[in-house]
Amino acid sequence: MEQKKSLIILGIDTSCDDTCIAILKVKNFDILSNIVSSQVKLHKKYGGVWPYLAKREHQKNLPIVFKEALRQAQGKQKFEKPNLIAVTVGPGLEPCLWTGVNFAKELAQKLNLPIIPVNHIEAHILSNFVNKKLQTINYKIKTNLFPALCLVVSGGHTQLILMKKVGKYKIIGETRDDAAGECFDKTARILGLGYPGGPAIEAEAAKLKTKNYQLITNLPRPMIRQKNYDFSFSGLKTAVLYDFKNKPRNVRTSKKYKIEMAKEIQQAVIDVLIKKTIKAAKDFNARSIILGGGVTANQELRKQFNYKLKTINYKLNLLVPSKNLCTDNASMVTMSGYFNRKKATTFENISVNANLKI
Numbered sequence: 070m071e072q073k074k075s076l077i078i079l080g081i082d083t084s085c086d087d088t089c090i091a092i093l094k095v096k097n098f099d100i101l102s103n104i105v106s107s108q109v110k111l112h113k114k115y116g117g118v119w120p121y122l123a124k125r126e127h128q129k130n131l132p133i134v135f136k137e138a139l140r141q142a143q144g145k146q147k148f149e150k151p152n153l154i155a156v157t158v159g160p161g162l163e164p165c166l167w168t169g170v171n172f173a174k175e176l177a178q179k180l181n182l183p184i185i186p187v188n189h190i191e192a193h194i195l196s197n198f199v200n201k202k203l204q205t206i207n208y209k210i211k212t213n214l215f216p217a218l219c220l221v222v223s224g225g226h227t228q229l230i231l232m233k234k235v236g237k238y239k240i241i242g243e244t245r246d247d248a249a250g251e252c253f254d255k256t257a258r259i260l261g262l263g264y265p266g267g268p269a270i271e272a273e274a275a276k277l278k279t280k281n282y283q284l285i286t287n288l289p290r291p292m293i294r295q296k297n298y299d300f301s302f303s304g305l306k307t308a309v310l311y312d313f314k315n316k317p318r319n320v321r322t323s324k325k326y327k328i329e330m331a332k333e334i335q336q337a338v339i340d341v342l343i344k345k346t347i348k349a350a351k352d353f354n355a356r357s358i359i360l361g362g363g364v365t366a367n368q369e370l371r372k373q374f375n376y377k378l379k380t381i382n383y384k385l386n387l388l389v390p391s392k393n394l395c396t397d398n399a400s401m402v403t404m405s406g407y408f409n410r411k412k413a414t415t416f417e418n419i420s421v422n423a424n425l426k427i
């Protein structure tokens with residue numbers, strides 16, 4: 070008990086293009102610091118993440134981000150060093166994962182600390198238990214939330230996961246090709262809207278104020294009527310590409326075209342995600358839907374999920390992370406570290422698995 074009271078967990082995530090470090094004080098479940106150093110500017114010109122460029126940047130950023138995370142945390146709470154390190158070991162981009170893992174190993178060796186290996190997907194799910202003020206909530210997570218149906222949608226993943234309780238998960242469906250966030254990133258690039266594509270498409274779509282507009286193009290809703298729980302978004306991207314190529318230059322470069330296409334791409338993704346998630350929740354008698362991952366920062370997705378759940382004849386709780394915690398961060402890694410603290414081991418036993426499953 071005494072040990073739990075003074076437990077300070079350091080979380081590290083470098084699974085993609087954000088260098089993230091956070092510090093959790095377990096006693097009152099306070100996240101003392103949560104630093105995210107974004108590489109967006111670097112990858113913007115390529116329209117996507119270059120793993121080896123990202124790796125180099127992580128190596129440069131990690132010591133700086135670590136110092137800042139410590140400085141902020143020690144400003145709020147007196148402590149000498151963390152007692153535990155939690156680090157994302159997968160899934161993610163392999164060269165990027167290794168930078169965070171190697172940093173964690175060196176630190177663990179130097180400070181003589183155990184390491185907890187963290188699954189990035191589980192961390193996204195657990196980000197629901199941190200509020201926007203960075204206090205962790207419901208850490209004794211209510212059992213009446215479960216079973217829950219989790220939808221994790223990010224730049225690298227689109228998965229439907231049945232969650233019996235914290236630590237007990239089963240993947241029931243996933244994308245067969247591109248992830249939903251990847252689809253936003255690639256279609257935004259086709260339309261010349263910039264990177265990352267999700268927020269760019271959301272901002273462009275929001276420019277369409279009228280409800281009675283005549284769409285230039287209707288896009289497909291891939292696999293929406295199929296009985297399985299899988300997704301496919303590469304066809305949607307191809308449909309956008311063909312449409313763009315086949316439109317006369319003056320049309321495809323017009324503001325109207327970009328705005329309407331952004332709206333339609335966003336709606337096509339939302340329609341599929343909502344339909345399949347609610348179907349799965351019903352089929353598995355879930356009590357809650359839990360969202361996580363960068364795409365769930367999308368305001369329209371959050372709004373429409375809420376609205377849809379009010380119109381169905383079936384009671385489902387909806388858990389959505391705070392907007393600032395949908396995309397990659399390490400506060401979710403400290404949470405996962407806390408729940409998985411029994412998995413703590415020595416640094417020699419820690420390795421990366423880029424394709425790690427939940």
Ligand code: KG4
Pocket residue numbers: 085222223224225226249250251253254265266267268271362363364365366367368395396397
């Ligand atoms: O979870 P995340 O930060 O990193 C991965 O684990 O992949 O997710 C990043 C993804 C990107 O594809 C980005 O375009 C998408 O999340 N994203 C959004 C929004 N904000 C980020 N997609 C739709 N709407 C948003 N507001």
Ligand code: ZN
Pocket residue numbers: 189193223362363396397
């Ligand atoms: Zn992520």
